[in-house]
Amino acid sequence: MINKIYSYKKLLLLCAGIFLLATTGCTDKFDEWNTNPHQATEEMMNRDDLAVGAFFVQMQRNVFVLENLASDGTGIGADTYQVIDNLAGASFAGYTGATNIWFSNSNFMTYNMTVDWRDRAFGHMYLYVMSPWNEIIKKTTEQERPQVAALADIVKVLAMSRITDMYGPIPYTKFGSGDFAVPYDSQEAVYDAFFKELDNAVSVLYDMYQKDASAKVLEKYDYIYKGNTESWIRFANTLKLRLAMRIVYANPGKAQQMAEAAVSHPVGVMTKAADAARLQRTDDFSYRHPLFVIGAGEFDDARMG
Template sequence: MKFKYITTILSATFILTATSCRKDLEEINQNPNASQTAQPDYLLTAATKATADTYWGTANNMDASLLFVQHWAKIQYTDPDRYIYTNTSFQDLWTVGYTKSIVNLNQIIKLADAQSNPNYKGVALVLRSWVFQLLTDAYGDIPYKQATNINEYLTPAYDKQKDVYFALLDDLKAAQSLLNTTGPAILGDVIYANNIALWKKFANSLRLRIALRIADREPEKAKQVITEIQTEGGSYISANNETAQLVYQASPNQNPISNLFDTRDDYRISKTIVDKLFALADPRLPVYASKTQDATPATYVGIPNGLLVGDASNLGFTKTSKPGTYFLAPNAPAVILSYSESLFDRAEAAARGITTDNAESFYRQAIQASLQQYGATTAAVDTYLASNAVQYDATNYKKSIGEQKWIALFGQGLEAYAEWRRLDYPQLQPAVAGTLSGKLPLRFIYPGTEQSLNRTSYQAAVANQGADVLTTKLWFDVN
């Protein structure tokens, strides 16, 4: 008994000592000159920059979605343009989205509640909704509910795409009610410089985008959301200077496209969009494309998507067009949701009979906004809008809106890719030497890490959605 008693005392002493040592070590390792609690403004800047860099960067934009929608093409290393990928090819959007963007935004939401600052929470919900939208648009079923509490769920379950979109619409509605122009100030906002009124417009414009994303599957839900926005008296992005975007700075904070072109030369503008811009006498051609280095009869020369390496390089590096210098500039913006897109969405809502607005009027305004976004003169805008080739066709609104929206979304690969799959216009042809048996990619494949680290959830998603291949059609993609 005495031995047991002594042992108990020694054990207790050891535990207390160990606990005390650990506490001492924690105190020793604390920086007395730094805050031990993350600040919401720093987290907001970090999450925004990380997401924009990935959204506008190489893996998801230049080497994937911009090729799929035939805005860009490759003149070297053409495997991505031929749809040849591995299960690590689409890792960046997933990894950055979950481990940098969503984690930081979740933390802002917690801090906002603790600090009684609903505006931080509203902004974080808007940005988090955009990140989740990018993820589900690309992959389909994704972790949503359990991904908002990663500390509790290390292997989160996947939610069905329909459920993700519905949840995001709820989140954006909540964000709209939280955002208050007379509420507490925020800092660290590199999109709208802490202007809450513009965040409210962005929130509604994103609600409209997602409502239309589900409109072919869930028309009543889409109508409900858009009617709610109208009932709330909410407004949308209503000028080019209200576009949601991150404007980059000089190196090392330059645009990812600019950064890549500093050292590489393997991308060109696609022949598909060059041909379309020529056919329409579109004033955006010299903005979207650079002149060929060597003089050529056409001045602007795109290359077909998906050529074999030899065939592509034989076209000549100096005889084909890079993307326009506007997009190669260090401070070129990463556009998230433009005024033009908001107008196209309002045109479509009217065309679907969801609103009583004039669809043709919004369609024309959308084209005008896009042209002005890239510096077109009033005369050029008027001439373009008078062209027979761009007149609105009420009998096929998806064609009219889809083709012009595809042009307006140039550079926004992930968004253009989602809209092309949804509207089915323009009617693109598969890559010349494509590897999908004459088909075009319809989704990103899940990162290989999901198979190894979250296998049960991954397998459940594949069982629900279909094979984890590029050609599996996602829930929102009806036709």
């Protein structure tokens, strides 16, 4: 009986030893086994600026939704542009007219809105502008790169100024806080935040510009100004002037203050065609303008007013 107990203990110790060796072996190779050898590492992403650059490209191309072209020539996005811009704005302003009746005349043109169309702009901008902006802010805060955050802030303000003008109060100043329910801000509070963000962005970029006028920010991923600091400052000042004019009847004093600050800045505002903010096509950034697709293109839904 004693010999059996002794043998049993030896067996337990042997099993425990084998388990410890196996566990140690697994732990030693845990990182290796759980790393995809075909995937770029975080260090690679940061070195090529792809970690923030990809998000910035996404923000740029979704302020005004473009049709993204696939390798086979097909595209997506024109339908979203049509709902957000063409049918919800251009048609009411008389710039274009609609040639379709959609949902048996239950659509914007008959003031009988569908829920999907009504909510499309709101959902799209939070998913494709605010979310990538939040990722950029997290990464640039860690990397201490305020100039990159400044560019993201300018594009965000441009996009979200359109959304608050469509919907009024929106979740804005607390976005990205991690709260389960993000509170809505009044439109006045949103505009106040716009001006503060633009002031900060201009300050950061102007400081960089004064130190080195040739310095670039996200040049590889900026399809508007190729990272040109002076152009982004000029654009931000012009956006500030536009927003000031939007509140001229709601708050004349602040409108005047913001407008004068924009035009009196040393770099100034946009004054010539070369200053225009245009998305530039490249070999790795191709698209079709959605107006072509919804007009004379595949949709055949719109005509000039």
